Amino acid sequence: MSAMPDPKDDDRGDGWPIPSALRQHILRIVAEALAHPEHMRMTYEEFLDWADEDTLAEWVDGEVIMASPASGEHQDIAGFLAAILRFYVERNQLGVIRIAPFQMKLALSGREPDVLFIAATHRQRLKKTYLDGPADVAVEIISPESAGRDRGDKYFEYEKAGIPEYWLIDPLSRRAEFYHLNAQGTYQLAPIAPDGIYRSVMIPGFWLHIDWLWKLPAVEDANWEIGGQQYAQSLIERLRHDGLLP
């Protein structure tokens, strides 16, 4: 059995140096060997390099946190919100919608919220593979495994990062909490009106029935309701333009 390299043999003189590429390689081997990469520590750059576009993982202060695969219900709600948000945001040219898994890089963490809205004015934060800085709206749908993290750690991280609007949706308890950043830079729970409608602040004019979250309507129907008169009018214009109206 060969001995470990003698530190004295190394001409850099600071012990046995590990070139960073080798370190990454070792981390990858270890991850595969152990299948529990949540105990790995690495820099954010190493993390971005290690994770690929299919990796469901987050990074907090040097530690990798693996996300469990999502449930069907989680997918449905996330899909629904992404669809109606994208539809509205595109029509009104308000900005960009990104869905998980897309990295949002904050000061001390890299998170993958279920849905992200980036206002047009902040487009420059959007890189090819990650958002460099806070989103304007972050949506998290709680799963039993992530519940504590979403309501606790992320609440404070997003608050500190200055994400103006944070939607926290808990399908298990049928509870939706919408937090708005106030002038002091702390989250305040937005009250839900008696009509059961939540109105976004960062996505002007966008609203939704809380009940939709627990009994998902068809995306088409929700878009129709949210779009209201203005949308109906634009559809008529379109049909007329295409010669489809008698």
Place this chain on the structure above:
Amino acid sequence: MSALPDHDPEWSLPRDIKVQMLQAIAEMLDRAPTHLHMTFDEFMAWTSEDTHAEWVDGEVIRPSPVSLVHQRIADFLARIMDAFVTMRQLGLVVTTFMMKITRAGREPDVLFVAEAHHDRVKHTFVDGPADLVVEIISPESVGRDRGEKFFEYEQARIPEYWLIDPRTQRAEFYRLDDQGKYHLIEPDDHGIYRSLVLQDFWIKIAWLWQTPTPEEALLEICGQEYADMLLRRMRQQGLVTREDAD
């Protein structure tokens, strides 16, 4: 992605070194002190009165020492609640005492157990949910108090949960509704929160950040009743005669 160092002769490790390293790393990770596993009974036997550890789902969690601000708020609340509860013989108030709920053993900063449930109070822990729990957020526990513990306490059906954040001077009061879900209760326009579990007990949120003496606070909360009790005590000690009191 960087080229695999395996192909660079300068960096290649002898295979047996690689295996040794992997085994050593695997062992190290398995033995990581943050992941001690034991049953609750083993935990209670292992922990000592100085340990201040918590137990969640088999895992031992060791919170860091708390700050002075944290401790002062806990002491203040404990003292006024204790005085109130003693006067009215409502039950027991205690600080940093182990409370065992379904999957966790926690040491809330302050807890109250109603007289009706005093059978839950054992020698070294409360066996079951307290009736009121106060947690004061410290930077180290930030996510846990608002996240994991919120859900644990809700699931354990602790009727009232106070979450106090001295860093941002924010207090959240949660009450369990009929469906067993926590609802945020806002203080009134005068910045006063009235407890549901501790009938007639209330606090001014401002006290949490200015911490008046317990006596000042108690005189405000229960005025005459508290004054009378103090006088009674002083008379018993022969410190004041009936004539002095008038």
